Amino acid sequence: MKACRRLTSVYRRSIASSTAKSRHYATQAPPPQRRLNLPTDFKNTPLLHHSSKTFSNTPGLPHSVPSTRLNLYQAVNAGLRTALEASKDVLCFGEDVAFGGVFRCTMNLQSEFGEDRVFNTPITEQGIVGAAIGMAAEGARPVVEIQFADYVYPAFDQIVNEASKFRYREGHTGAGLGGMVIRMPCGGVGHGALYHSQSPESLFCHVPGFKVVMPRSPTQAKGLLLSAILDSEDPVIFMEPKILYRAAVEEVPTEDYRLPLGKAELLKPGADLTIISYGRPLYNCSAAIQAVEQERGVSIELIDLRTIYPWDRDAIIESVSKTGRAIVVHESMVNYGVGSEVSSVIQESAFLSLKAPVKRLGGWTTHTGLAWEKYIFPDVTRIYDAILESLDY
Amino acid sequence: MKFQNPAEESAMPTYRIMDADGKIVDNTRDPQSASDEEVIGWYKNMLTVSILDLIMFDAQRQGRTSFYMVSAGEEGVAVGSASALTPDDVCFLQYREQGVLIQRGFTLKEMMSQLFANKDDYGKGRNMPVHYGSEKLNVHTISSPLATQIPQASGAAYALKMQRLINPNTPERVVACYFGEGAASEGDFHAALNMAATKSCPIVFVCRNNGFAISTASIEQYKGDGIASRGLGYGIDTIRVDGNDIFAVREVMREARKLALQGDCRPVLVEAMSYRVSHHSTSDDSFAYRAKREVEEWKRRDNPITRLRKWMENKGIWNEDKEKEARAAIRKKVLQEFSAAEKVKKPPIRAMFEDVYEEITPEARAQMKELKRLIETYPKEYDVSQFEGGSKSLE
Ligand SMILES: Cc1ncc(C[n+]2csc(CCOP(=O)(O)OP(=O)(O)O)c2C)c(N)n1
Numbered sequence: 069m070k071a072c073r074r075l076t077s078v079y080r081r082s083i084a085s086s087t088a089k090s091r092h093y094a095t096q097a098p099p100p101q102r103r104l105n106l107p108t109d110f111k112n113t114p115l116l117h118h119s120s121k122t123f124s125n126t127p128g129l130p131h132s133v134p135s136t137r138l139n140l141y142q143a144v145n146a147g148l149r150t151a152l153e154a155s156k157d158v159l160c161f162g163e164d165v166a167f168g169g170v171f172r173c174t175m176n177l178q179s180e181f182g183e184d185r186v187f188n189t190p191i192t193e194q195g196i197v198g199a200a201i202g203m204a205a206e207g208a209r210p211v212v213e214i215q216f217a218d219y220v221y222p223a224f225d226q227i228v229n230e231a232s233k234f235r236y237r238e239g240h241t242g243a244g245l246g247g248m249v250i251r252m253p254c255g256g257v258g259h260g261a262l263y264h265s266q267s268p269e270s271l272f273c274h275v276p277g278f279k280v281v282m283p284r285s286p287t288q289a290k291g292l293l294l295s296a297i298l299d300s301e302d303p304v305i306f307m308e309p310k311i312l313y314r315a316a317v318e319e320v321p322t323e324d325y326r327l328p329l330g331k332a333e334l335l336k337p338g339a340d341l342t343i344i345s346y347g348r349p350l351y352n353c354s355a356a357i358q359a360v361e362q363e364r365g366v367s368i369e370l371i372d373l374r375t376i377y378p379w380d381r382d383a384i385i386e387s388v389s390k391t392g393r394a395i396v397v398h399e400s401m402v403n404y405g406v407g408s409e410v411s412s413v414i415q416e417s418a419f420l421s422l423k424a425p426v427k428r429l430g431g432w433t434t435h436t437g438l439a440w441e442k443y444i445f446p447d448v449t450r451i452y453d454a455i456l457e458s459l460d461y
Numbered sequence: 462m463k464f465q466n467p468a469e470e471s472a473m474p475t476y477r478i479m480d481a482d483g484k485i486v487d488n489t490r491d492p493q494s495a496s497d498e499e500v501i502g503w504y505k506n507m508l509t510v511s512i513l514d515l516i517m518f519d520a521q522r523q524g525r526t527s528f529y530m531v532s533a534g535e536e537g538v539a540v541g542s543a544s545a546l547t548p549d550d551v552c553f554l555q556y557r558e559q560g561v562l563i564q565r566g567f568t569l570k571e572m573m574s575q576l577f578a579n580k581d582d583y584g585k586g587r588n589m590p591v592h593y594g595s596e597k598l599n600v601h602t603i604s605s606p607l608a609t610q611i612p613q614a615s616g617a618a619y620a621l622k623m624q625r626l627i628n629p630n631t632p633e634r635v636v637a638c639y640f641g642e643g644a645a646s647e648g649d650f651h652a653a654l655n656m657a658a659t660k661s662c663p664i665v666f667v668c669r670n671n672g673f674a675i676s677t678a679s680i681e682q683y684k685g686d687g688i689a690s691r692g693l694g695y696g697i698d699t700i701r702v703d704g705n706d707i708f709a710v711r712e713v714m715r716e717a718r719k720l721a722l723q724g725d726c727r728p729v730l731v732e733a734m735s736y737r738v739s740h741h742s743t744s745d746d747s748f749a750y751r752a753k754r755e756v757e758e759w760k761r762r763d764n765p766i767t768r769l770r771k772w773m774e775n776k777g778i779w780n781e782d783k784e785k786e787a788r789a790a791i792r793k794k795v796l797q798e799f800s801a802a803e804k805v806k807k808p809p810i811r812a813m814f815e816d817v818y819e820e821i822t823p824e825a826r827a828q829m830k831e832l833k834r835l836i837e838t839y840p841k842e843y844d845v846s847q848f849e850g851g852s853k854s855l856e
Contacts, residue, residue: 233604
């Protein structure tokens, strides 16, 4: 009881401190005194390749190659186009993909590759995923779109009971679902409310059989998508943070390249604390790190998980064994979330190195009510506060 | 203004070639195209299914296997429809279609390996009994969740069509997808038929309407004219057939297959009417929800095996002696494979972790090591001798 009360008061305190500043969250211009919760500066963030010169910093990206500036949806589109060109087995379908998709990810693909390979389906998520399973089982490489991650649940049975278990139950018959990719826009957009904001990745991670991937940037989106479609013999759930579709713009190699699945990416080395995240919150993490490092003279390591399951345990353990402190950050609800898994593995594997409790930052344990999205997901302030708490523990 | 009232529409007719006495009622479809030898082959395959059923049902009762599902009364639907397919056609099954497998050449040894989950089982001992699958026979492995195979089958059919578009020399193939009238109430049935129709997929949906879904009689399952009436609503060519008439089922399936491949391809729905003579499974006592008398009545009145037997006897190609001889030979073979399969070791424990992903994940590798340590630390608590390689396979 006592522990429980203590916990609640901690929560109350942190909520109270954020409400004090929060009156202005909904208004257009941030208050002049605001320092942390500023809009992400995508033009200057170190997380994007503003020039192709930095390609060599990212393992797996080709260097000295032609590149173009693309946003995330254009990079997804480029990845799909490259895959459709590379193999006739690749098929692309879902609700409204023929005219280009509601987020423009499949623009012009039908006119380039024909109605047999790029097409609309009836509105039936279970039908889309079910059909993709059958196609992949017969050697096609279907890349299907679920219009919003929030609408994947009608296909949950096909994902959890069928696709996840397909290779396992087929055993010696050898049938598998290589090349099957389920794409879905996910995460908050500021006004998506209950059914246009969800990030259900941890639900997929509780069932083995799928690789679950979430890119944070255009280069990642293209490279990871191509690996998922053309190289992976396991089915892949590919979650695209829709708020980045237009916002995240960077140089993307025009050629075909692949980024490895199952490997985390070290975005910034550091010695005093490790932050593990993926997708859109990485930009908030980066901003919070900058603020703390300026003030405290510490150095913080930032790791992008990229593949959420099966995840790169070694990279995380190695980093936390070095820094002794860890925070895991994601948009989806904190309870039973990815952070819970990552932090318990850290606790099991790096116990003696830990100097502070591993912290999980995720969405609060509620639904994404329209009026409060900015309070629900971890913002720069919350991450900043968590870093200080961990450093000062 | 007029509301269409389904009760005022006449029911879709049931196609039949041979009556319950084995007499041909549709001479235009007399099964002349098949040789006597072929017909006898189908008959023996139906007999095999029914003999296997009896033996395996008892084996489960004696605790020698964990589970079984018989298909008594539905052997004609399975064997008849499968006889109209080519070996290249792809099948998706529900679970009560042993006849499809046997007609396609699944051996009794293969069957027993699956039922005993031994190391020769293609499913590596992972699935419950009767969840068969075969790469060689183009039959995908059966899974328990009902109706999930139906949209998968639509997708598979689309892939077959695409293969021919890419390479016109590929042989023409269809998908045959089987399910019960109960499973047809699932959302996946709707998804699948609508997908197959809108995408013009070369698929034949075969619904086994046997009147029951476990204890639920079809009157509680739907209010319309069976499953067949739904096909038209999706824009799908549909036919209802007498499932106890193997000739009718075969002819319907042959035509359906042709239709499915015509032009740009299209799906076809076949509703085969029969009666589930047996209990639902070894875990079910059907007399808790239906009268034994009703079942006995059905068994006596009409049965796909006796129907064909009568036809063969009328034609003079079968008799009591041949019947006895065939039954004894099948029984002997089934029992031989039964006792052989029972003695074969279980798959290696390692197979528990394999095939979840193409490669065993580091996480699973650590768990394998941990399991091995436990088994070896507490040897008296675990008997791993029945698994091939014992705990060594976990290395
Ligand atoms: C999704 C799902 N729900 C429930 C079950 C349990 N179940 C197994 S068989 C069955 C009845 C199926 O009846 P039907 O499709 O008519 O086939 P039949 O057994 O008569 O051949 C049920 C409800 C299941 N396997 N899957």
